[in-house]
Amino acid sequence: RFFSALADVDCSIAAIAQGSSERSISAVIAQVDGPRAMAHVHRKCFGTTEIVELLVAGVGTVGGELLRQIHQQAPKLRAHGLDLRVCAIANSRNSLVAPEGVALDGWKARLETSTERFTLDTYRGWARARRPGRPIFVDCTSSEDVALGYPALMAAGLHVVTANKKANSGRQDHWRALRETASRHQRKFLYETNVGAGLPVIDTLKNMLRTGDTVHRVEGILSGSLSFILGLTEQGVPLSKAVGTAMEKGFTEPDPRDDLEGTDVARKVLILARELGRTLELEEVTLASLLPEEFDATGPLPDFLARLPQADGIFQQRVDAYRKEGKVLRYVGSVGPEGVRVGLVPVPLEHPLAAVKGGENALSFLSERYSPTPLVIRGYGAGAAVTAAGVLADVLRLVEGPLP
Amino acid sequence: RFFSALADVDCSIAAIAQGSSERSISAVIAQVDGPRAMAHVHRKCFGTTEIVELLVAGVGTVGGELLRQIHQQAPKLRAHGLDLRVCAIANSRNSLVAPEGVALDGWKARLETSTERFTLDTYRGWARARRPGRPIFVDCTSSEDVALGYPALMAAGLHVVTANKKANSGRQDHWRALRETASRHQRKFLYETNVGAGLPVIDTLKNMLRTGDTVHRVEGILSGSLSFILGLTEQGVPLSKAVGTAMEKGFTEPDPRDDLEGTDVARKVLILARELGRTLELEEVTLASLLPEEFDATGPLPDFLARLPQADGIFQQRVDAYRKEGKVLRYVGSVGPEGVRVGLVPVPLEHPLAAVKGGENALSFLSERYSPTPLVIRGYGAGAAVTAAGVLADVLRLVEGPLP
Incomplete structure (x- = not known):
């Protein structure tokens, strides 16, 4: 199956080696084929899907609806090779954190009674731990403080998707610095819902x-x-x-x-x-x-x-x-x-x-x-359903894999 | 500069080695940092930009306008780290081919007098040669034969961007096979202009x-x-x-x-x-x-x-x-x-x-x-300018790097 997967993506094999225990097998392939071959081999051999970790700040009407939509769409997206995993849900008081993904049924009640707190520093530490996947910070708050934290989050390796208008409508020098940070760290910064919610503005x-x-x-x-x-x-x-x-x-x-x-x-x-x-x-x-x-x-x-x-x-x-x-x-x-x-x-x-x-x-x-x-x-151009959908569409724009 | 570039993207260095001639230096970094660090180091140390090779089939009103728009936008895109390089221009009779990019001023006259011919097989050979960059086949013809060639081109490693409606409005089984091929080979297939030209439909x-x-x-x-x-x-x-x-x-x-x-x-x-x-x-x-x-x-x-x-x-x-x-x-x-x-x-x-x-x-x-x-x-929803712009927007959607 390993070799047929390599053949699938038209990858030439330069050399092959098998471990003495016959439990491992290695192939040498051209470097340019690497990422493409790796992703396909994993998907085919282990049935694995691409994992995308989301850290969601703000669970008011938009954030709450976003979690509902992710919960609803998860099975379909998984069938297309994408595992959207909400690893943290936080408001200004409480948080729910689970590296393997927070269960999305009944999160609300569990969040209320949670005693954990999740700060921007926790997010940064999370990203620095460099888990596999491409962590995305999703801001559904309207907090200026949270918006001011984007550059630090990007520097720590997180992409940022936001429904919060504060970063883009704050000081011009902050606006520019944010883009420079995103470019330097090759992080994406998406905010389609800032104007017209789900409309493609x-x-x-x-x-x-x-x-x-x-x-x-x-x-x-x-x-x-x-x-x-x-x-x-x-x-x-x-x-x-x-x-x-x-x-x-x-x-x-x-x-x-x-x-x-x-x-x-x-x-x-x-x-x-x-x-x-x-x-x-x-x-x-x-x-x-x-x-x-x-x-x-x-x-x-x-x-x-x-x-x-x-x-x-x-x-x-x-x-x-x-x-x-x-x-x-x-x-x-x-x-x-x-x-x-x-x-x-x-x-x-x-x-x-x-x-x-x-x-x-x-x-x-x-x-x-x-x-x-x-x-x-x-x-x-407003309303929880279309705004959350716009945020989710931004998240999916960040993802490379084959999508429905 | 090498190390500052690595620091820029927050990349930890595990080991360093310098060649005895003092002309080479190597650093061992975590695998997950690889692609991100590589791209950034290259951009910073060599001032290099990402090269995207385009093979353009069909140079009627839409294809011609596309080449004009690429020619016009090239300096701006290069300033943002993207080198869109048209490596082949072909119609059903003639072609212009240049691995380092066809000069886009006066291409029309040169195409007329060119004696080269560029077929789908030539495109496939091109892609198989696995040059650096991410070659994209851009179809501005309305030819059914060209559309039928997409799966073979994708299998050879080309992404496909098309203004040609024939592939998507052909037989349903071909429609499905095309998507399966794209998914298997992790190639993108974009066709925003098929309905409503430059409108985001x-x-x-x-x-x-x-x-x-x-x-x-x-x-x-x-x-x-x-x-x-x-x-x-x-x-x-x-x-x-x-x-x-x-x-x-x-x-x-x-x-x-x-x-x-x-x-x-x-x-x-x-x-x-x-x-x-x-x-x-x-x-x-x-x-x-x-x-x-x-x-x-x-x-x-x-x-x-x-x-x-x-x-x-x-x-x-x-x-x-x-x-x-x-x-x-x-x-x-x-x-x-x-x-x-x-x-x-x-x-x-x-x-x-x-x-x-x-x-x-x-x-x-x-x-x-x-x-x-x-x-x-x-x-x-029609016209050369908006249709070509829709095709170019699809090409840019395929590109990861920081863009204006």
């Missing part, structure tokens, strides 16, 4: 640039919660009531001002701008809140919510005025010749962004090649 | 399936030429005249019936259906021509074109009748519970496919996760 943009297209303008609706709120106001629902409904449905951050003021969209636009080669900081993104300028949005949350109905009238007037012109208001982030901007934009009804429904994201890429008609990607 | 679908989403329905406008012709008929241009204009602009095949009868769309839908796990042959795709059933589309091309105005009346009546219902006709390919179908479909004006303009493609993926609102990708 970053990869599409990278492919355009790598193949020599010139991107003139990227614009999009990048907040599901704001597109939901604007959809309701178009149906005549007062702004304050629309915000309340979005809060109840869990579509907003606990403090809805984090959405309404546009910082989350600004982070996403900053990430897109940097992909396009721009050098800038978050503070340099031109940012206009969805709330009317005249409205005072400061103070504690209950005060803000009690005051919000005062904004309803002005906001509704704007919606109505634009409707008369055949336009709708969309909260748009854009990177173009005019700069990097986030704010409310009146959009004609026939514009692709006008049709974007509650909860959807949409991105439009206008380039040398996609011009005058842009490339448009549209679909749910 | 196949990769998006694969990611949905790999991460455990269930795809209920894929439908789309997959022919730029037919969407152009339908756009004109909506503006009141008679069908025969619209076909004539599309022919003049070079949007159709030399015989426009190849487009009008839907075979090209049927091939694309077949490819999508097989990605979704269906087992079927091209003949099993339910196919309706864009031309009215009553119309006789047989015979030599000039006769057909002379007769085509007879179809104008019936076609215009249909367009007008649907317009009264608020619908437009779109030539749609779909894979869903009802089967695998290609034909004219009346689509309400508010449907995402109704807005698709001349020359654009659009695909909609309805799945467990993207439901009730589908994921939609839209943009130019």
Whole structure:
């Protein structure tokens, strides 16, 4: 079987030796054939699969859903020669660790009662122990501290896949250092879900640039919660009531001002701008809140919510005025010749962004090649299922072996 | 510099030896560090870049544009450690071959006057010579014979990137054998441009399936030429005249019936259906021509074109009748519970496919996760620039090193 496996991959054998106990056999092959032959021989002789170790930080809605998806997909992936092994699950308090893989049924209850703690240093030690496989650190937190740890993790040998926007929307010098570290240590750093969750945004943009297209303008609706709120106001629902409904449905951050003021969209636009080669900081993104300028949005949350109905009238007037012109208001982030901007934009009804429904994201890429008609990607850009799937797709992108 | 490079990638050294001439130095390192350390040491000590050899078959509009894009991008890619080297350029008659890379300025004139011929066997011999690098066979032909050669090329060690639809829309048993060969020899087979040119269609679908989403329905406008012709008929241009204009602009095949009868769309839908796990042959795709059933589309091309105005009346009546219902006709390919179908479909004006303009493609993926609102990708789905860029993106997907 050993020799037939070598023949399978068309590998010439230079010399053969057998151990005196007849328990071992060796073959000398050309160096270039090594990795290919080794992988195939192992798979064929021992039925082994490639082991990929995952260390998952953050087990909120996205992290939890990711574990569910891995648990569900594991048998199929194993049938295709890939053993995705979650070796550590951690939140800021507890952790579950198992070198041979944490059992993924009932992890939640076991994590709650676990007394172990898993820190970035533990991850580094883990990677340095150089177990077989290609360990991947998967960040499903939104912690800035965790993001600041990526370079150290990469230096220790871990690839990084992240749903956390903090690293890419932090200081520009950190952004650059992160890429230099990844390149020096030949580690991968993937973050497709940073913009548009499961939509193929970053990869599409990278492919355009790598193949020599010139991107003139990227614009999009990048907040599901704001597109939901604007959809309701178009149906005549007062702004304050629309915000309340979005809060109840869990579509907003606990403090809805984090959405309404546009910082989350600004982070996403900053990430897109940097992909396009721009050098800038978050503070340099031109940012206009969805709330009317005249409205005072400061103070504690209950005060803000009690005051919000005062904004309803002005906001509704704007919606109505634009409707008369055949336009709708969309909260748009854009990177173009005019700069990097986030704010409310009146959009004609026939514009692709006008049709974007509650909860959807949409991105439009206008380039040398996609011009005058842009490339448009549209679909749910938030939610645990599509975001976790985007993270899992990044993990699978890191894997070489044959996949379904 | 050697040791600092090893330190860079965090590689422990077990033993060191220096040759007596002081011209060589060796270090023993852990096996798992091997490939990573080797690549980095080479890059740092010799300033070397990773060499990827391309053998390009077919130099029509797509192949020619691909060579132009590679020529244009080469300096940028080299700066990122990647040396894309076109070692052979061939059409069915002539070829240019150069192990160190064919010079890409003025290749066209040199190819015309070349007396060399490069056959599939030459490619195989090339790959078997096991030069360093990872040779990739790039098929920009539309030849069935070339497509039938992929398994032999993979067995010889070549990865395959193709813009040619013939392999994926040929017999189902060949489709399966191709994948088995690729898996056995651990070669990659990439064909993103088979559906929607530069649009991220196949990769998006694969990611949905790999991460455990269930795809209920894929439908789309997959022919730029037919969407152009339908756009004109909506503006009141008679069908025969619209076909004539599309022919003049070079949007159709030399015989426009190849487009009008839907075979090209049927091939694309077949490819999508097989990605979704269906087992079927091209003949099993339910196919309706864009031309009215009553119309006789047989015979030599000039006769057909002379007769085509007879179809104008019936076609215009249909367009007008649907317009009264608020619908437009779109030539749609779909894979869903009802089967695998290609034909004219009346689509309400508010449907995402109704807005698709001349020359654009659009695909909609309805799945467990993207439901009730589908994921939609839209943009130019044909044309040399975007198709060649899609092929180049596939080539770059095969490459491991750090990329822009």
